[in-house]
Amino acid sequence: MLGTIAGLAGGIVKTGIDEASLRMGISQRPFREAASGVWVAKKRDAKNSKGQVLGSLFDFGMSALGGIGITYLLSKTGRDHSVAKGTIFGIAMGSGITSALSVLSANRVKPKGASSNLSYMVAHAAYGIAASTIVAKLGDPSLFDVEPINDYLRPTEPTTEELQDKEHGYRY
Secondary structure, three states: OHHHHHHHHHHHHHHHHHHHHHHOOOOOOOHHHHHHOOOOOOHHHHHOHHHHHHHHHHHHHHHHHHHHHHHHHHHHHOOOOHHHHHHHHHHHHHHHHHHHHHHOOOOOOOOOHHHHHHHHHHHHHHHHHHHHHHHHHHOOHHHHOOOOOOOOOOOOOOOHHHHHHHHOOOOO
């Protein structure tokens, strides 16, 4: 649930940057229009309101899945450097999605030009930063406990379980 919420919140940030980029003339078409081009038969269908809704649903669905991926990444690697991890994850995910949209022969509305694609990358980086920050701040500490690599070296930081045991007077 945390990943879904973080991904959707990151998607809102991404959409805001995409809209601002479109209004400033940096991007030639919104990401949702490029996304809807995979599912519709004609370019004009991607530009109408139903196509825009379809593209938005695709975009936010991928954002939710990405949020789950970011949650998994941080739970396995720890929440330290979450901004850097989120940036890399967001750019990698966005690049993969944009590449897939561009090479699909069925796509009637491919992303235009370098400026649009750079804008998409910036928006996806912001998505990753927002989603990873939300996961790192709202996630329960037990989510980020990393098991020791071996059984004979003690962890350098106490696990959540050890911290709770200290509160109850147990000793290791």
